[in-house]
Amino acid sequence: MKVLEFHDLKVEDRLQLTFEGAFDQQAALERELEPFLQALEEYAGEWMPDVVNGKRRRKYSRASLWKALEEQRDENSTGLGLYRTKWPALDMSLSLWYPPLRPRLYTGVTIQPLSLFAEQERCRKFVEMVRAWASHYPVPHASAHSMADDQVADAPYFGRDMQTSIRNGFDKIYEVCWLNVFGPKLVDTVGRERMLSTPAWRVEELPNGAILLVTCPTAADFASDEAREAQARAHVHLRPDLDLPTVLRTLRERSATLAPVEPRFHPDVAPLLLRTMDHVSLGERQRRIAELNAWQPPEPTEWLPAAAALPPDVEDPERAREHYGDLAERLVALLHTQVPSVFHQTPESLTDADFYFWFEDFPKRRLREAIDAHAVPAIGAYLGQVLVRNLGGQWIPRQKLMEAQVLVGKRIWLPFVRAHHYMRSCQDLLDHSLTQFYREAERHRS
DSSP states (O other): OOOOOOGGGGOOEEEEEEEEEEEOOTTTTTHHHHHHHHHHHHHHHHOOEEEEEEEEEEEEEHHHHHHHHHHHHOEEEEEEEOSSSSSSEEEEEEEEEEEESEEEEEEEEEOOOGGGGSSSSHHHHHHHHHHHHHHHOSEEEEEEEEEEHHTTTTTTTTOOOOOHHHOSSSOOOOOSSEEEEEEEEHHHHOOOOHHHHHHHSSSEOOSSSSSSEEEOGGGGGSSSHHHHHHHHHHHHHHOTOOOHHHHHHHHHHHHHSSSSSOOOOOOTTTTHHHHHHSOOOOHHHHHHHHHHHHHHOOOOOOOOEGGOOOOSSSSSSHOOOOHHHHHHHHHHHHTTTTTTTGOOOHHHHHHHHHHHHHTHHHHHHHHHHIIIIIIHHHHHHHHHHHHHHOOOOOEOOSSSSGEEEETTTTTTEEEEHHHHHHHTTTHHHHHTOOOHHHHHHHHTOO
């Protein structure tokens, strides 16, 4: 049963809910989870999960959910995943912890796209679902907001180191999100009357003493100036020590950081750079696109005019060419599982290899001695073979690998030198990509 995976979809912002509350571990599990499931099934609508993932995937039903929790149960915890097979995409988890751990119920809900929540009625249902959960499972703090904006805000750390964040939790109002549930301890810290008088679209006291606060009608509108003003006024009301102009300026800067930027990458490396963007956090994505729009890879220097070619200095040139082929096969052996296209020795396979080495932080995570002794010769030989196969290049063998050349048109190219430059650092994987080297050779083949 194939579910929608975020990495298979167009990269878009998502609505993210984090919720961790107490539950009665003495009660029968089915009875204790009834309010959770009832609210989910009543209010989820278009994003209702249709897959339950335990030890295996099953179509969503109460029976399959109980089965998955039973399968996953260990001494003091259990959990499962909830997903969808159709748009919109959902990544949802449900985890339960039992004594001797502190009994608690955690659910994380991530829905793509955030634009789904531009509709007020859909947002109202989402709020009602969280309200029902927070009324039954007391929480110290819960929130739902744009994932991208959370990342820019450094949630859940908010400038603290990880250990401090874990130790203290959300012990004061670090941020006001689109949807917030403040538990009784936070309410007491701020003052119940002050919190209930917060200027916001919806403020409601829950039966267990928590307070639900929603800044504006729709989640997808969070970056608009109107929504930012509402967010800032609510935050400053709850934190009188903060300054409204400063908070509002910070929020507007976050909106500017998230404003869409059209990729205009250098054409030689655009396919590679677009793939790297899929692995940049949502909060950093637009800033990174702007940086790469301004970035230009250095022009390849690993070439000479054909007239400057060094003549072959090996006894058996054909055997030397076979050796280059054997070296190239080492790269195929290294990458064939992760990069199946390496079998084909095409320009596209070079881009696939570029991406693999970048994604793996290869120069950083391998010993320099191993890179120089094994990776560089294999990459250089493979790059040369792609020039020979696709551009009609001709190897000019040399005893020293760094002097081996491939003649294409009126230039000779030095693939082993390129591989050496390429493998010096992770940034060099982009600055000296195999893809760009090939495209430059392609332009000068005649």
